[in-house]
Amino acid sequence: LHDFVLRRFTNRVVVYDQIKDEAPEVIIAGFGRVGQVFGRLLKAQNIPFVAIDHDSEQIELVRKFGNKVYYGDASRKDLLEAAGARNARYFILAIGNVDVSIETAETIKEHYPHLKIFARARNRGHVYELMDLDVHKIRRETFDSSVLFVGDLFIDMGFAPEAVNKILDKFRVHDEMMLKEQHKVRHDDKSLISVSKQGVAQLAQVLSEDQVKTYISPN
Amino acid sequence: LHDFVLRRFTNRVVVYDQIKDEAPEVIIAGFGRVGQVFGRLLKAQNIPFVAIDHDSEQIELVRKFGNKVYYGDASRKDLLEAAGARNARYFILAIGNVDVSIETAETIKEHYPHLKIFARARNRGHVYELMDLDVHKIRRETFDSSVLFVGDLFIDMGFAPEAVNKILDKFRVHDEMMLKEQHKVRHDDKSLISVSKQGVAQLAQVLSEDQVKTYISPN
Numbered sequence: 001l002h003d004f005v006l007r008r009f010t011n012r013v014v015v016y017d018q019i020k021d022e023a024p025e026v027i028i029a030g031f032g033r034v035g036q037v038f039g040r041l042l043k044a045q046n047i048p049f050v051a052i053d054h055d056s057e058q059i060e061l062v063r064k065f066g067n068k069v070y071y072g073d074a075s076r077k078d079l080l081e082a083a084g085a086r087n088a089r090y091f092i093l094a095i096g097n098v099d100v101s102i103e104t105a106e107t108i109k110e111h112y113p114h115l116k117i118f119a120r121a122r123n124r125g126h127v128y129e130l131m132d133l134d135v136h137k138i139r140r141e142t143f144d145s146s147v148l149f150v151g152d153l154f155i156d157m158g159f160a161p162e163a164v165n166k167i168l169d170k171f172r173v174h175d176e177m178m179l180k181e182q183h184k185v186r187h188d189d190k191s192l193i194s195v196s197k198q199g200v201a202q203l204a205q206v207l208s209e210d211q212v213k214t215y216i217s218p219n
Numbered sequence: 220l221h222d223f224v225l226r227r228f229t230n231r232v233v234v235y236d237q238i239k240d241e242a243p244e245v246i247i248a249g250f251g252r253v254g255q256v257f258g259r260l261l262k263a264q265n266i267p268f269v270a271i272d273h274d275s276e277q278i279e280l281v282r283k284f285g286n287k288v289y290y291g292d293a294s295r296k297d298l299l300e301a302a303g304a305r306n307a308r309y310f311i312l313a314i315g316n317v318d319v320s321i322e323t324a325e326t327i328k329e330h331y332p333h334l335k336i337f338a339r340a341r342n343r344g345h346v347y348e349l350m351d352l353d354v355h356k357i358r359r360e361t362f363d364s365s366v367l368f369v370g371d372l373f374i375d376m377g378f379a380p381e382a383v384n385k386i387l388d389k390f391r392v393h394d395e396m397m398l399k400e401q402h403k404v405r406h407d408d409k410s411l412i413s414v415s416k417q418g419v420a421q422l423a424q425v426l427s428e429d430q431v432k433t434y435i436s437p438n
């Protein structure tokens with residue numbers, strides 16, 4: 001317990017001392033794979049930001065590579081205050097853990113409603129919870145890579161690039177629409193499954209036009 | 220042990236019976252968030268595939284939504300044989316766990332070298348291992364979403380869309396180049412850190428042109 005209290009205290013002081021003069025425009029909560037891409041691009045654009053992570057090993061590692069990041073729990077109001085949440089404009093919620101992410105979003109919504117939240121989501125369930133909290137912008141962490149990856153496959157299979165772009169665009173639109181439909185019925189298992197199965201049929205229909213034109217099996 | 224053996228046996232039979240007539244063009248190993256996007260788009264394009272996952276709960280869930288997916292360990296040769304690896308063309312390595320992913324890639328490379336492997340990677344370390352195995356195509360699972368998400372932020376900050384596209388394109392090219400540089404020195408901690416720090420400076424330089432033009436802080 002002593003060690004725990006001491007660590008919290010020490011960290012709090014470190015955070016406060018270091019952050020005081022920064023007046024960040026952006027706060028990044030969670031400095032893992034997603035948060036670091038934000039950090040790199042913000043740094044390259046000279047946009048001031050403060051990054052917070054709860055994993056001290058991760059912090060030690062990214063600091064070795066020249067990153068500035070603070071140890072702490074981004075769902076704690078005192079830490080957010082020290083990090084400059086009052087005068088920042090954006091809050092990048094890049095925390096991978098769903099529960100901590102939601103808890104942090106709730107804290108921000110309650111105490112710093114002026115902050116625009118950009119939230120990383122793990123999966124559809126996480127998206128629904130973030131939608132309920134009315135965060136500004138949500139992206140599912142593996143969705144875009146997955147869609148582009150299918151595009152790579154289609155290209156390799158011999159699809160025309162324009163056809164692939166069309167298919168992927170339609171798929172994204174369809175999926176976004178499905179997310180909204182599923183969000184409405186998410187507490188009712190039967191409706192959720194029914195809506196989702198309809199979605200599969202709809203997707204086939206939406207894409208059927210491209211299908212005939214673009215794909216002839218070599219088998 | 221009895222239960223374990225029985226389960227393995229039962230699953231093998233299930234896989235064999237169901238897969239026999241399918242002659243898949245694509246095998247998807249791992250039917251989580253990434254694998255399912257492949258499954259949905261392949262299904263909509265009528266391209267025959269077989270999906271394998273080791274998580275029986277996950278399988279039960281996705282089956283409820285109308286997916287066909289088999290229980291099994293995709294790094295096992297007998298299962299791959301039953302799944303039609305001999306006559307398939309593509310192997311989508313969409314397994315989230317790094318060790319299982321590498322093990323599976325090794326099995327494919329050894330026994331089915333004709334299969335083109337499209338591999339999901341968790342992080343840079345995973346990419347290096349997949350590069351060593353010379354898989355056909357690699358995408359990091361959270362990278363593209365992260366880059367696009369920074370684009371959303373820049374647009375919200377008032378950057379011109381063309382400027383954002385330019386920044387993100389340059390960043391992707393730079394990052395891909397960095398991956399190759401880091402891959403060369405990955406076993407030498409000091410060189411890795413040095414190369415990475417140089418990379419940060421290079422990125423700032425690469426993007427400096429866009430920076431002045433596009434961003435004026437409102438503070």
